[in-house]
Amino acid sequence: MAKRIFISQQPSVIIIGGGIIGVCSAYYLARKGVPVTLLEKDRINAGSTYGNAGFITPSDSLPVPAPGVLTQGMRWLMDAASPFYIKPTLKRDMLQWLWNFQKACNEKAWKEAVPILTELSVESQALFEEIIESEKLSCEYQQQGLMLLYKKEETFQEGQQMARKLEEYGISAEVFPADGLQSRFPPALPELTGGIFYKSDAHFDPAAFNAQLAQRVREMGVKIRENTEVLNFTVEAGRIREVHTTTGTYLADQIVLAAGAWTPSLGKQLDLQLAIQPAKGYSITVQRPENYPELPLLLDETKIAVTPIGDTLRFAGTLELAGLGLEINQKRLNAIRHGVEDYLDVDLDVQPLVEIWRGLRPCSPDGLPLLGRSERYANLIVASGHCMLGISQGTMTGKLVAEIALGENLSMDVESMRIERF
Ligand SMILES: Cc1cc2nc3c(=O)[nH]c(=O)nc-3n(C[C@H](O)[C@H](O)[C@H](O)COP(=O)(O)OP(=O)(O)OC[C@H]3O[C@@H](n4cnc5c(N)ncnc54)[C@H](O)[C@@H]3O)c2cc1C
Known part of the structure; x- marks a missing residue:
């Protein structure tokens, strides 16, 4: 031929x-x-x-490797329903990637990465607005901010510490103690400890x-x-x-x-040798419950993102370092479904399902x-x-x-x- x-x-x-x-x-x-x-x-x-959470988040432009991540990661590895998993392997590229990842888990590397990532995201957000307007794209873009929700006092305190750190990079946040949370966001369960609101973030339908x-x-x-x-x-x-x-x-x-x-x-x-590993994540998109507010959330302890997109509501999360395979781990998918119940008065089982999706994030070891x-x-x-x-x-x-x-x-x-x- x-x-x-x-x-x-x-x-x-x-x-x-x-x-x-x-x-x-x-x-x-x-x-x-x-x-x-x-x-x-x-x-x-x-x-x-295609099916990611659709966050445009200058406030959350943080590298995955960070001080304390290794300890937290080890704890999560013991839990089949946790938001994080590494498939055991002896593959050289993966071992090298993990070596470089652990090298980046320190305060100095974190402090160097945050302003770079933040600048990329801040500049991108302005460009998104320009493109969407000039090219007349209809993609549900809204700048409504991002609310982080907390179940535990300890993680709420850590979240506030992070918010203070991010102020150094020009990102401001508003803290909502438990008693102010429900009036700001009615679907939040009364037993939550608090919320932290980053007002400049946006969300849209990425696909x-x-x-x-x-x-x-x-x-x-x-x-x-x-x-x-x-x-x-x-x-x-x-x-x-x-x-x-x-x-x-x-x-x-x-x-x-x-x-x-x-x-x-x-x-x-x-x-x-391009140091990138695939990191699988899942999303579940359901029909949006009536009167559900236009506010994206990050359920911080479980790392589940909740995004209203038009007449749907999307729940996304999990990071599995397990190669290029696209198989669905039902336990982790269920963990997203049930993880939501601890934070929100939304029953995922009664909302008509629109789509279950998984995708592979391209992850570098230093973020x-x-x-x-x-x-x-x-x-x-x-x-x-x-x-x-x-x-x-x-x-x-x-x-x-x-x-x-x-x-x-x-x-x-x-x-x-x-x-x-x-
Ligand atoms: C659950 C989940 C939630 C997420 N939420 C967010 C979020 O809220 N905000 C955010 O900023 N990011 C989010 N992400 C990350 C984001 O989705 C990715 O970082 C981003 O989509 C990567 O875009 P890309 O163009 O590099 O890769 P992709 O979108 O994967 O595109 C790569 C393309 O290359 C094509 N391709 C591959 N090999 C070849 C080949 N040999 N020849 C020709 N074509 C090829 C593929 O088919 C594919 O279409 C999320 C990811 C996941 C999984």
Whole structure:
């Protein structure tokens, strides 16, 4: 069979991945008039961008590795229904990832990461507002803040300590003791200890945003090739020359690797060790109960996110480091369902089910994304590894990818996100 070769006008960019990072990168490149082809192995929104909690949270832009996380993680590992799980393995890339993760669990690394993550999220939030308005996207975007709810006095105190720390980064919070909580948020159960309200956060329907932006990007001239899986590459003189896919071979000046949790598998084809592990999470979306308020929640002890999205209500959580498998662990799904009962006067069993979903977050070991140009391949840019914050940071990441591709001055420093730093 003859080889199908797609040659774009020059200079052009190929983006691999149709999640929020790939689509936002395509958008900012197309705005600058660059010819772009986006390759997606399945369809737009096939990955983690689809059914996540939809939080855009400058207030919660915290790295997963943090002081105390290892101790808490060990406790959770003993509990089959906890929000955290690591599948035992001897795989080298996972052991290296865990080694780098534990190295980042200290106050110094945490303090260095928070302002970077916060800046990415704050800038992204402004860009979300700009894009949604200018492109007239209808995705239930609302800036109603985020309420953290607490069952235990000890964790409520810890939450308040964190709120005081975050003030140093310009993020302010309002503390609701138990007696003020129900008037602010009627579905909260009276036995809760308190709540902490971050007022600047927003939420939306991430799948609607990404699908509509992809459509807009098509209208701007980007070629989106769905059902086109990138298999491997031809490399010549420190550059990627050809991208081989299930539907033919593509040639371009620059390649953006934004394949979410699958990014390291493609990295391996290039002999690059990209330190990203897939971290599975689940969401349960039900029809929204009548009169349920428009306020997103984080049930802090169980790490369950609760997001009203249009006429639905979504419960999302769990972080399982267990490879690329998409099987559903029923115990953990039930833990989300029942975890809600301790906080809210909402019976998930009586609300009509809309969808059960799982997705793989692309997680780096130090909590910062991998973003920048490869030192090894002059025409490769990687944008992945945002873990719990890929939605919150999607637009700014896309903008930075376009700036890197065009060699422009960067809107923020990406040195600490170097892709080959581990
Ligand atoms: C339960 C849960 C809740 C979450 N809640 C939030 C939240 O509230 N706020 C937030 O900011 N983040 C949240 N996240 C994280 C967020 O969803 C991710 O960080 C983000 O979606 C990552 O986007 P991405 O574009 O990098 O990856 P993805 O959306 O996974 O996209 C990658 C795409 O690449 C494609 N691909 C892979 N391999 C290939 C290949 N070989 N060839 C072509 N295409 C390929 C895939 O099919 C996929 O479509 C949550 C995640 C989960 C699981």
